[in-house]
Amino acid sequence: MSNFIATPTRTKAILNKYNFAFKKSLGQNFLVDVNVLENIIRHAGINKDTAVIEIGPGIGALTEQLAIHAEKVVAFEIDQRLLPILEDTLQDYSNITVIHEDILKANVVQVIKEQFKPNQGIHIVANLPYYITTPILMKLVQDKLPVSSITVMIQKEVADRMAAEPNTKSYGSLTIALKYYTEAEVVMTVPSTVFMPKPNVDSAILRLTMRQNPPVHVENEDFFFRLVKASFAQRRKTLQNNLKSFYKDKAEKERIQDLLEKAEIDGKRRGESLSIEEFARLANTFWKAEQ
């Protein structure tokens, strides 16, 4: 029997030793299955030359396996109570740095410069806190970090959104953002029994491979993403009505119909029916009209 952190017995012993109470509000569901961790690491493509950024190490279940397989691991943890625990559980590994910080506020580019070798292959790996999966993924892709891939355990329902097609309930601005920056693949689904405590939902491992070039040409990325978000703002509304709410100015509102025609998109359609190519055409037409 291994004495890895990611076993029910060792995890229970650590939790008891520190009298640790899970904070549901921080999405604390710890992994207690080494096989699942090995699958995550295999799909992330990690080896002894690679550097890894982990989000939310918890008591160190995944961190320990990452330290064994990678050259260096930097982990961001928001919960101060976990810092002394991690110091204890990970004391045998000299290639781990834990940073006490909210990942949404962290300057990850700066941390990469300080912590890793220049031009080192970097991967992000995490069992994400489910309450903020979308903002974390959005930040990671939009910050344009010099990383090769992002491999994360997430709620299965969110994983489905990555691969969603237009006109489905799951299709949304997250689908478009991830399509733009990455190639997304759901590599396996995971039962709730591998977590402590068990979450109420099924989970899945998602691998995002960063693209060298986006699949569509966009004149201004910031505008593109704001327009996509506005198009999904009220899903029951037509595209033209969502765009009317996006443009506050009366004169601009009056031009919406003309610009929709110019972009050859029917304003009576719903935002959720547009492909990424159509969103790019729409955003580029509106952007150029503003210049």
Ligand code: SAM
């Ligand atoms: N990696 C551990 C494992 O697999 O057992 C724990 C995963 S648990 C699902 C999520 C972890 O993320 C918790 O340790 C939680 O405290 C931490 N966390 C939650 N919000 C965070 C944030 N905004 N920034 C950094 N860590 C966060």
